[in-house]
Amino acid sequence: MREVCTRIYELLSRRYEIREGEFVGLVARRNLFEHLVAVLLSQNTNDKNAIRALSNLKSRLGKLTPEKVLSLDVGELAQLIKPAGLHLQRARRIVELASYLRDRLEEFESEVRRMDVLEAREVLMNLPGVGDKTADVVLLVYFGKPAFPVDTHIKRITTRLGFVKGGSxxxxxxxxxxxxxxDKYLETHLLLIQHGRAICKARKPLCHECPIKEFCEYYKSRGLRQQ
Known part of the structure; x- marks a missing residue:
């Protein structure tokens, strides 16, 4: 299976160019708080919407810090992040996060850097609004620790390939x-997302254009009949 995964990585890397500006987690890597806010904004929406919301925040506040976020009332914060959707709920979570980290951000970041990936993941998941995917994105993208975040694209592709049953x-x-x-986790994570956006779509996947269809159970069982 390692050979198959390596081949999939090679084929996807030939097909797609990773553009930093298309991924909110890559856009926001200047400081931990900004990165956490960016990833929270990306929950249950696409990166374009999250990037718009983040841009609004940064235009209003400059460098994102807990103190600057807490200087806004929740209503104004919600309006700024409205492009991401669920803006009132997200605003409350961001305020909770800012309140928690206001006086301990540097200490918190230093502690997480010293931890192994399992301990760091547990600590991150104790933060307001942080679940499995958010924790893994922060671990991989910001801290460079060996985690593999899974979004809807990656779950769909992996299930269609037939590599997992149940798809948890x-x-x-x-x-x-x-x-x-x-050392291939981050690039593969991003390439799979690119592939899900461009080819392996939830509805009407473009199976005939897929560079990895030779490995795909979904294509073998249905794709050939769609051509």
Whole structure:
């Protein structure tokens, strides 16, 4: 299976160019708080909307810090992040996060850097609004630790390929971690998202254009009949 995963990585890397500006987690890597806010904004929406919301915040506040966020009332904060959707709920979570980290951000970041990935993940998931995917994005993208975040694109692609049955977050993440070296986690994560956006769409996937269809159970069972 490692050979198959390596081949998939090679084929996707030939097909797609990773553009930093298309991923909110890559756009916001200047400081931990900004990165956390960016990833919270990306929950249950696409990166374009999250980037617009983040841009509004940064235009209003400059460098994002807990203190600057807490200088806004919740209503104004919600309006600024409205492009991401669920803006009132997100605003409350961001305020909770800012309140928690206001006096301990540097200490918190230093502690997480010293931890192994499992301990760091547990600590991050104790933050307001942080679940499995958000924690793994922060671990991989910001801290450079060996985690493999799973979004809807990656779950869909992995399930269609037939690599996991059931498609739980833990199964999908564990699969990619088991068949790739850690130094390929980030690039593969981004390439799979690109592939899900461009080809392996939720509705009407473009199977005939897929560079990895030779490995895909979905294509073999249905794709050939769609051409």
């Amino acid at each position: 977050y833990k199964k999908v993440s564990g699969f990619w971690q088991s068949c790739l070296p850690p």
